[in-house]
Amino acid sequence: MHRRHFIQQLSAGFLLGTSGSQGLAANLGKTLGLPRVIVVGAGFGGLTAAKYLRLLSQHKIEVLLIDPSPTFISSPMSNLIFSNQFELHQLIFSRQAMVNKHGIRYIQDTVSRIDPEKQNILLSSGEKLNYDRLVISPGISYLFDDYAGIRDKKNGEGIVHAMQAGPQTIQLKKSLQAMKDGGVFAITIPVAPYRCPPSPYERACQVGLYFKKYQPKSKVLILDANPDVTSKSLLFKKVWANHFPKMIEYRNNHTLMDVDLQDGRLLFEVQDDITADVLNIIPPMRAGDIAHTSGLTNINRRWCGIDFQTYESTVISKIHVLGDATQGADLMPKSAQIAYGQGKACAQAITELLLNQSLKLQPQYNNLCYSFMTESTAAHIKTDHLYNSNLKTMSVIQGSQELSNSPSVEDFKQGVKWAKDIWKDILT
Ligand SMILES: Cc1cc2nc3c(=O)[nH]c(=O)nc-3n(C[C@H](O)[C@H](O)[C@H](O)COP(=O)(O)OP(=O)(O)OC[C@H]3O[C@@H](n4cnc5c(N)ncnc54)[C@H](O)[C@@H]3O)c2cc1C
Numbered sequence: 001m002h003r004r005h006f007i008q009q010l011s012a013g014f015l016l017g018t019s020g021s022q023g024l025a026a027n028l029g030k031t032l033g034l035p036r037v038i039v040v041g042a043g044f045g046g047l048t049a050a051k052y053l054r055l056l057s058q059h060k061i062e063v064l065l066i067d068p069s070p071t072f073i074s075s076p077m078s079n080l081i082f083s084n085q086f087e088l089h090q091l092i093f094s095r096q097a098m099v100n101k102h103g104i105r106y107i108q109d110t111v112s113r114i115d116p117e118k119q120n121i122l123l124s125s126g127e128k129l130n131y132d133r134l135v136i137s138p139g140i141s142y143l144f145d146d147y148a149g150i151r152d153k154k155n156g157e158g159i160v161h162a163m164q165a166g167p168q169t170i171q172l173k174k175s176l177q178a179m180k181d182g183g184v185f186a187i188t189i190p191v192a193p194y195r196c197p198p199s200p201y202e203r204a205c206q207v208g209l210y211f212k213k214y215q216p217k218s219k220v221l222i223l224d225a226n227p228d229v230t231s232k233s234l235l236f237k238k239v240w241a242n243h244f245p246k247m248i249e250y251r252n253n254h255t256l257m258d259v260d261l262q263d264g265r266l267l268f269e270v271q272d273d274i275t276a277d278v279l280n281i282i283p284p285m286r287a288g289d290i291a292h293t294s295g296l297t298n299i300n301r302r303w304c305g306i307d308f309q310t311y312e313s314t315v316i317s318k319i320h321v322l323g324d325a326t327q328g329a330d331l332m333p334k335s336a337q338i339a340y341g342q343g344k345a346c347a348q349a350i351t352e353l354l355l356n357q358s359l360k361l362q363p364q365y366n367n368l369c370y371s372f373m374t375e376s377t378a379a380h381i382k383t384d385h386l387y388n389s390n391l392k393t394m395s396v397i398q399g400s401q402e403l404s405n406s407p408s409v410e411d412f413k414q415g416v417k418w419a420k421d422i423w424k425d426i427l428t
Contacts, residue, residue: 026271034114035354038121038131040111040290043094043324044336045137047426050383056351065099066121068110072427075195076336077419078165079202082173082370083209091165091248098427104182111136114294119294133350135311136296137322137339140165140195140289147283149258158261160283162203163195175278176210182217184225185275188256188266189224190284193303195324195334198231198381200224200233203373205236205266208244221276223254231333232371232379232403239272239373239407257282268415271290287325296321303327307385308394309361310353319347320362327358329394331383333367341365341385363387363394370415377407378415 039050042065072093082088101108112129113122120130140163144156146240160175162168176185185207189200205221211218229236229250240248255269259281266274266281286292286302296304296313303315304321308329313319323339332338345363352359364386372378387393404411 012120019261034060036062036064036130037130037133037135037350037354038129039063039065039135040067040121041049041073041137041139041288041323042069042106043137043139043323043339043341043424045343045421046135047072047098047399048093048340049135049137049322050104050141050201051083051098051102051426052240052344052347053350054104054349059103061351061354062104063104063109065104066107066109066111066123068124070106070108073165074336074419074423075163075165075199076422077416078130078162078169078408079108079199079206081165081169082176082206083202083375085206085209085372085375088165091162093427101428103380109120111290112289114319116294116319119318131318132354133318133320135320135322135346135350136288136291136410137275137291137390138327139345140285140287140324140334141289141292143286147256147258149260156283159259159278159281159283160225162280163199163282163285167397172278172280172306175209177214179218179277181334182213183215183277184221184275185211185278185280186221186223186266186274187282188254188267188282189222189226189230189282191225191255192230193334194282195327196336197237197333198369200280201229201236202232203280204248205244205371205373208240208248213245214318218246219249221274222248222250223268224250224273225255227252232381233357236371237378244373268303285324285364287321291321291325294319295345296325299327307361308392309336309389310349310359311342312349318351322346331367331396332385333369335367335369336422337366337368340426341367361387364397366400368418370411370416370418372412373407376409376412377413379404379407380411382413389400 035107039046051065109123111121112124120128120248161174162172207220257269258267287297298315300307304326306326311320322342324334366384368382370378370380382402385394385396386397387396
């Protein structure tokens, strides 16, 4: 192959497919003289940032995308697995087409250390890679140590939270199926903020649908550490009362202090212990481990503070943080839709910063969240967020708030469409 043709193909990305972490990646940017951005985490935030960095820079920025998982699994829609309306395989996607199309090098590995002074990262394979800018969208990790009863277990072994779709979703579904009719399925919810505020309440509905069909004497008990349902409160309560009377019970202000997995016993700060047949414990959370161990979790030692214009960390320069790992702004939940909006805004900012354009950004994106409540209805909530240069944060645009009056068939259709659209955009 002639040298010029070879370089053209490199720029267009033809030779940059997925592979292990060896070889070409380390020196590629330098060879071509392109600035390099490394994106850590190929979930909603990372996939979006990687794709739009290539598009917005017109391929003038080299992008390496790193994630240990061979495939992308969508947590949105995963609660519908409990009611048999979805199966896990429908939520598993390859990232190959997207990375090939946009000339992104995908490295299937875990980042074990970040050295901000030397501007490099260390992979678990032992390889070091330099960056000009680093983007991390590592999602969440769980504060299992809050529960004394499982402190000796590694990674909260035995706790089933299913807050990342995958094996735990299936495990929880199997426990549900194995439960005797008349049993109790208990969901505990931590004090907000946590990933996807409405998802535990949506899960209660989906488990309720399963019970209605197969185990009509069983019960879902929601034990919430918050003073009230944290999202779409009136809508959920109405659905529970009308569609799941005596089946779904909600109790607020239940702060879980400890758990006895052997006996299926939950111990609360104030109330009496509760025993249930299936425990779905959603522990308190913080930013993904790599953010925490790298010193980026400067807000309550849990979340990463960011500059909402550039998504750069407020503690370590040249590292940008996205998605659930960040401390959100007003009415900004930890959601896929927000991670997606931040991924685009961050890609725009880095493109301007690296290609020496003047930074004239006023990011704008929205949160749009559908919750599936019955076999055919859902409800949505929406807010538009705009960068406020005076307050240096994202503010909700006045009048942009929407909340469904009641669950509807139309929202169900739109909710499925929302998922298909976002999957399509981040994966092609
Ligand atoms: C049941 C459920 C339902 C939900 N429904 C909705 C919904 O309807 N709408 C909505 O908007 N949101 C929903 N969400 C929330 C949504 O899934 C998250 O907000 C979203 O995934 C956050 O994106 P992220 O990029 O921050 O993290 P993630 O998507 O979790 O991606 C993080 C990635 O980082 C990788 N990673 C972590 N550490 C490292 C490391 N050291 N090195 C390399 N890679 C690493 C992980 O492997 C992972 O792939 C739901 C969540 C749940 C659990």
